[in-house]
Amino acid sequence: MKEQTPLLIMEGITKEFPGVKALTDVQLNLYPGEVHALMGENGAGKSTLIKVLTGVYTFDEGSVTLDGKSIRITSPLEAQNLGISTVYQEVNLCTNLTVAENIFIGREIIKRGRLDWKEMNKQAKELLKTRLNLDIDVTKLLSFYSVAIQQMIAIARSLQISAKVLILDEPTSSLDQNEVNQLFDVIRKLKKEGLAIIFVSHFLDQIYEITDRLTVLRNGEWIGEFKTNEIERLELVSKMIGKDLNELKSGERRTSNKAFERKRPFLQGKNISKKGKIAPFDMDIQEGEIVGLAGLLGSGRTELARLLFGADKADTGEIKINGSMANLASPKQAISNGIAFCSENRKTEGIIGDLTIRENMILAMQGLQGWFKYIPRKRQIEIADEYIKLLNINPPNPEQLIKNLSGGNQQKVLLARWLITNPKLLILDEPTRGIDVGAKAEIQKLMLSLSKEGMSVLFVSSEIEEVLRTCRKIAVLRDHKKVYEFENDQQITQKDIMKAMAGGMT
Amino acid sequence: MTKGFQLDSKHLPLAATIGLFIVMFLFGSLRYTGFFSTQVFLNLFIDNAFLIVVAVGMTFVILSGGIDLSVGSIIALTSMVAASLTMNAQLSPALVIPLSLLVGTVLGFSMGCLIHYFNLQPFIVTLAGMFLARGLCYLINVESITINNEFFSFMASTRIPVGGGNFISISVIIALLVVVAAIFVAHFTKFGRNVYALGGSEQSALLMGLPVGKTKILIYTVSGFCSSLAGLIFTFYMLSGYGLHANGLELDTIAAVVIGGTLLTGGAGYVAGSVVGVLILGIIQTVIVFEGTLSSWWTKIAIGGLLLLFIVLQRVIVARSKTTQTSIASH
């Protein structure tokens, strides 16, 4: 591979947004048949580099060379035509079209002057089945499926294009281990076929498993290019963060459990169900307890969480809060009962794109206070500044529009939105999705310390490791049914949970 | 998760609309003598042929998440151009017709370009287009121009018998051809699917590498063309060109499209639905004329009331079955 010439060379790339210098003199060399990781903290400029490459943004300075030819791409369409296929960080598909259409649109199969739906549906189904082991009805609208499935479909779409360069921007952020393995098999195959692949992820394990080489960015600057097997984890992290990070090593596994003593129940759910969504289940959450929800893709974790929050209305069941009956028919009621819910789908259910960081942060709090108790602007800025610092949000400007933030930073703002309301129960659906290593550790620490102060947390995550580390109790879902509940003591291992998820334990 | 169910859930608004139309027709037939006849039904098509054609064009615009307010004015301008070319310039219809069709096509194309290249809001651009087209009518002539031309008279008065003494006009045939073509375009061509994608999410469409700009420009061109074609049908219908023709028609058209089940936010809806929407507006008027006792203001109130009835019933039916639908479908 050494003697090969790079397929793609980006040099001296500089990109400035009004007020933010997103990229300064960045370079990237991509060889055919390699998987190349882009590494960096949230807001380091990974997605921007990708968007510059695929023509979503134009760059201010620098040059791009593909196959020895200098190019300047001005639109995603052009990028595709040049053989660059991309899965962007946020799922960018059309929810009003069917799965098959989403896979084929732009490159439809035409037979006798008309689109051949039969063939496209067939091929789409096959593609999802064979490549990603996903057996779903491809004639259903995309909106029918959860974000994770949508992400798989986006990946399938990019695979369907015969390309020279494949770019995957955090494709694994909401996938569970099985799906990740599936994806990696595909990547390995493509690699053998000589494709050059750019891969972005905040999971170091995945980086070390699949990538050959990596480029590290920090604050929009190029830090260096390394061979993956030649750089230590710790060194990599310190390159990304810019300082020695010994704290991260501390690995205080399950410390919380010892500190936690059973107090009194905060929420008691009995026989809650919604037809077609989730079978009747009971759920108790103690004050100050962190409860994990584990399950495979589409097992119904999100649905369960939404019912507890009143985002969907339950058909049956009753919920007691602090011992007395509560009516959680709408998010508003749930919030006034001290429940908060951070959705897994930040683009459509989380951010209010046109508003600023400050406004996004105080929204839930203001909703709680009502129309007339308006939080004075000065106070708003104080709050925003406080949480920007606490969660290390970049850029640290409360007046920046949230849609201009990097994915991970958006997630932090949403987390702040809920922390500000000072909830009794915080429901987090994949909260660490797209968040970098440092921040992830910070958030876990925060969860633990909040639980010590008496806040309960319902924690949905596809990373069993993470769940095991933080939760005292773990509920497992399978096929829209709560099948198991573990007390998290030292005996429980990742394997046990996986077994329960897959159905080996009932 | 059977196929049948899924088909239903997608086509439900359309089915509800057709059902409501039938109910309305039955209501009219029971209440008024002479209502239950094939000709009354066919008259809906004869009298609304032009509206069907504009609604088809508008459907594409609305499906893409845009809006076109210029359609009424373009109809007027087309009729004016056709009339003045025929009567004042004495050109033959073989020339007049393509030239008139060009009017809306060019205007639509220009509006599409403004919307795409300068990122302007469709509402405003087409509103300007609406003012402009009507203004141009008056520049040609403030008075109406009568058309005395054999070809036009032929198109206007030819009756195509469909049996039982009933007839339709040539315009109906044109309109139905347009509908068939549009359904094909919407579902079996790349352009059609791009329109839906654009309406679903413009940003996603862009990132998926779809030709967003080209599609947008084409959409407004198509709508402009449809308006001009409707303008010609309207000219056959009226045998005159006039600056006040089709005043306020844009709202009727939008209403028809939306009643036909297309979402104004884009991305969901059917061409066939818009046709039913037009027929519903038509039948409301027919019922009111048959009633024949409403004063001018009660006419307006009655139109509003019937519109309300339709929309609310449609909402209720769709909302009702959606809740039962999803729970059944996912098991």
Next chain:
Amino acid sequence: GTGGQTDSSSSNGAGKSSDKLVIGFSQVGAESEWRTANTKSMQNAIKDAGHELKFSDAQQKQENQIKALRSFIAQKVDAIVFSPVVETGFETVLQEAKDAKIPVFLADRAVDIKDDSLWVTFLGSDFIEEGRKAANWLVEETADTEGDVNIVELQGTVGSAPAIDRKEGFEEVIKDHPNMKIIKSQTGDFTRAKGKEVMEAFLKSDGENIDVLYSHNDDMAIGAIQAIEEYGLKPGKDIKIIGVDAVRGAFEAMAAGKMNVTVECNPLFGPQMVDLIEAHLAGEEIPKRVAVEESMYTMDQAEELLPTREY
């Protein structure tokens, strides 16, 4: 003859045909008081004569009117009366009516169709003549004025038949009087609010120069009168005001000395129309064009006629 008199003449025809007729009447809309009065007159006349009325309002849209006519044909009415929204474009549907052997009567506005067998008769006002009358009054009134007479004109809705014709008739007469000049002309859409707004703008730019206001209907004139008063001039004296229609409001203004003259455009021809329909169905020959009797009212007559105005 005045509008008041025609109304009582319906008794003439009542006996002629004892059959109960079904008459379809398609009205333009209800865009003005004049139109409303016209509708009422027609409705009452038909009812008083013992016939059944099928009424349809076209909301000022020709396409609606054609639909209404088709529905009348489908309902097999005995006669159709309609006030065309526009002069053109009714050939096809009138042919259908003729084929269905339903006689058609035009009210208020004419149609521009070569084949005059498509309708029985046209009963209505002559807008051009109204324009001429207005101008003639002005010529007489200013006969001994020396120097220029500066006229501002408030037009009706652009493109509408009364606006075009009233302008034409007026200009036709003043053409021969070089001292009369229309210095500003703008549309006021036949409404008071617009009339006032446009007049304000005229006064701003031409102020004391304006000698005469010619308004295509009384409503705009009434709006303009308010503007003139607010501007500080005396309507009727500093600026002479000519209106058309002779609606009640105009008489009030004239009685108060704020308006000089209004040319009548009589909407109360319902009874006359019923007579014509009955006569035709009884086999009588009737002329293709029947004029509505109309006159002109000046300031001096206003006070005494005011109580008799019906609209």
Next chain:
Amino acid sequence: MMKSKLFWPIVVLLIILLINLFFDKNFFTIEVKNGYLTGSLIDILNRGAPLLLVSIGMTLVIATKGVDLGVGSVIAMAGAVGAMTVSGANGDSLVPLFTAIAFVIAISILTGIWNGVLVSRIGVQPIVATLILMVAGRGIAQLITDGQIMTVYYDPYTFIGGGHLLMLPFSIFIVAAMLVIASFLTRKTAMGLFIESVGTNPEASRLSGINSKNILLMVYVFSGICAGIGGLILSSNVASADGNNAGLWYELDAILAVVIGGTSLNGGRFYLMGTVIGALIIQSLTTTIYSIGIAPEINLVVKAIVVLIVCLLQSPEFRKKVFGVFNMKQTEKKSKNEGVSIS
């Protein structure tokens, strides 16, 4: 942000006014006449009052991604109700006046609730929901006036739209008051934030605990009130009520004003001051067309051209393409910067 949104509309407004100055040397003079301040500028404000009011209400509706086509009809209904209430009154007693105002406000609130319920509770798309009132409302107005133009002979009534206070037309004060109320509600309470968030992302707002249904309802009610008061001014100004013609096409002009003012029809951020400028542009344009003697046939063409110019000037893409050549040298970096932007 705010600054750049307002800049170009203000420029266009100034240009229109300057064109007037060219035709009429005294265009900017304001003098005391009959004890009142008069002048073209004041006239524009006075004449534009109803449009300003309606546009202010419309701004909030549009910010929620809606639209209110019913405003024109509400104007007609309000005028009819107002005129009918005072129709029998004469003399100086102010009771009928206040009764009329109360009735008008009541009926406009009613219309607002009607639209708001259809949109927020039944889930009808705003354009059709309000279309119902647009059609039927005018009918109701005519029903009230019996199809006649109802003339008012009661002087206090004419004060609302024709009277003066502190030497200025009273309607200006009404507009100012409504503007203050709207600004207060949206900037000093959380209303503004909620409206913008519901307009940008309704689902995310709902999950943040905002009662979007009530926000929608409230916005339509406010728009109804604005239109109702606008109708009162219009009817009072000509001392009559015309069910068929009052407020005709106001809905389009109001939407136009809002959009010229920089608020997007896709909902979200709104700019009340921008709307005010937008409405003033439309009104000055109308006045200009009347006073410089443009032939009525080409009114619409002129309007179309001005609208296009305003929109083009506001478009960054257009400025870049047109002025870009000229600016290239100084800000080469900046202009390349924007590229294909997705937002």
